[in-house]
Amino acid sequence: MRRSPLNPLPVEDDISNEVAELIELDPRIHERDGIFKFWYHLTAPPMQPLTASFELREAARMGRLTSTVLAITAGSLIILAIPTSLILHAPALFIVLCVLLTIISFALFLNRIGKGFTGRLMVVIAMNISLAISILTWPGGLTTNTLPVFDIMVVEPTLVALALLPPASVFIIALVNTAFIGLVFYKMPYAPDLMQTMKVDGYEVVTRPLYLLLFVIGVIYPVMRNVLRALALGDRAKEIAKVQRFMANREAAMAREKQQLDADIQKIVNSVSKIANGSIQTQISLPAAQSLWPIAGALNTLYARIRGARQSEQELQHTRNAAANLVNAIHRSKQNRMPLQLERSGNPIIDEIILELTVNQSSTHPLLEQEGKGPERNQFVQG
Template sequence: MDSRNSSRFAEKSNDIWNPTPSQTAQTTSSMKPLRLWYSVATPSDAEVKASFAVQDRLRRLRLASIILLLMLVILVSFIRLALLSKNPLLFPIIVAGIALCLFSIFLNRLGHVNTVGIISVITVNTAILLNLITSPSGHLSMDGFLTFDLLVFSELLAVSLLPPSSVFFVAALNIACICVDVFLQAHAPDLEHLWRVESYTLLVRPIALQIVVAVVTFLWVRGALRAFKRVDRIEEVERLQYALAEQKRDLEFGIQQIQQALVEAANGNFSVRTPLAQENVLWTVASSLNTLLARLQRSNQSEQELQRIRSEVLRLVTIAREAEVKRVPLRLMPSGTLLDPLLKNLSGRYLLQPSPGPDRPSRA
């Protein structure tokens, strides 16, 4: 059942990651502003065949760039509200947050996604807690108590930008901040009344929310990462199968070419060659075979030349005997062999018997 679900998930992922041309054109046009932002706030894209770790890091960098962009837009939109607020420290807090967002975008461009995640978590928690501590009344009201629920955003940032297990550390930090603020900061009358009646319920609710969000997000992200790893392994197996199929086709083609060359050479055609490219796995074998065929071709040509010279020598002997008997000059035609200079030198000459000398008896 698990393998069946994995194959279905892989098919859906392939449909998503390998869209049709029309889908690619629509996606390219709609994602153009986002790609422009990625080119500003993230490093260059990873390779197509990059490992899962590299792809996951690029995914977190892109997600961090989007989160930082949203945080920057929200903080800028709160500037007017901060100027009109009765809290004098709200405007400096927002300005500091904008500065940290810009600095985090710069770090994200350099690829420090873990540092960006830590800064983002600290920024969100600090902004929320400072807003509670620096309230005009200086007391923790019921509305401020409900603001503790916003601390779950730091958990979402942690589980998205940092290793998934870090969400439990952030949840523990949030719970500690809630407890410290509740027990140390003075309570407003509305919260003080409820605190005396239902203190346990009031305190458990934000703590339980932090724990539930941490557990659920951790399980969800871990399951998603495992699913992506399974898909990555399936794609890796498919790439290996494709590479093996390509190698098999190259081997079959190379063996066929070498076999044809050997058959031609066995039939006496030593001019044949195996036209294999260097990318073929049998290229070294084909190159050695071509060298052997070239040497056999030169040897065959030398043997044919020697046969022609032998035939020409026999013809020259026959012509010389006839010329000697008939006492006519030698009439020798070029043969196209190495004997042509000799034939040219002997052509037109007579072959005469030596005259009898005093020491040689004359023939009767």
């Protein structure tokens, strides 16, 4: 696991990668492209790794869902709706369906470049408008053949809106479709076959699409809300797992750091004990824990000063001893009236004094003998 040189704790990106690897071990997480692989490559944004943010992963998921739903919608137009308009000899309906197919193609392009919401909204609006136009331009006016179109109008755009748009937007679509259906049955003229049906069972004819609309919304809306909530909870669970993993690694790193710190502190204590017991050559080595470096440096500086003070004390004591020996030698020379008998002491200062005394003694003694000063004078000078 990668760590910062100044921070032994794991880096957050590494925690995210570890959690993502653990999640990807679950076979239920993997999404198989199957036959849609090439289609996704053309019409959907690229998939995001599990380490990406929730917003990016949700955008990629919605992009793939949009690509799938629009592919099915376009296929139904090409295979069923457009040939039906040709069979019914309804050129207006044919044109409307072709325009809708063009809008779906443009929405797929927007989805591929990352602007899927705009494309999804365009498709839902275009589907409602195309179905409304097909009802208004149906040959012969409102007939019993147009009743299934009302069912399609309240089901197909509603399902697409629930799948591709925010769930709350479906209520706006339901309100618009309900108002449109009511106005159509209230304003448009009825064909003879529909008029006969309305006399027998008019209430069922009008309420059937409304019942389908309420049923679709009542079932699919809670499902989509739960799906979105499950996605949010899944992302939250991933974040919680990441935090738990981070805390576990943090505690482990802190435990290792504490062990290292205790070991370094014990080494410093041992070194200080050796210094206190008089070990001159002991020096505190640099500990592994960077937090102890200033302490080790300060102790080494203090130890260097203590060692210098000890050396100065030893030199002073040596000088005192050498000076005492010199004084004793001078006293003995005076008492015995004999020349000074001096040896080097090893102390630079005292040895310099001894050298001067020795030179003076050798140079003054012959001169006093030539001047005829008695032995008493010679002894006094030598003393």
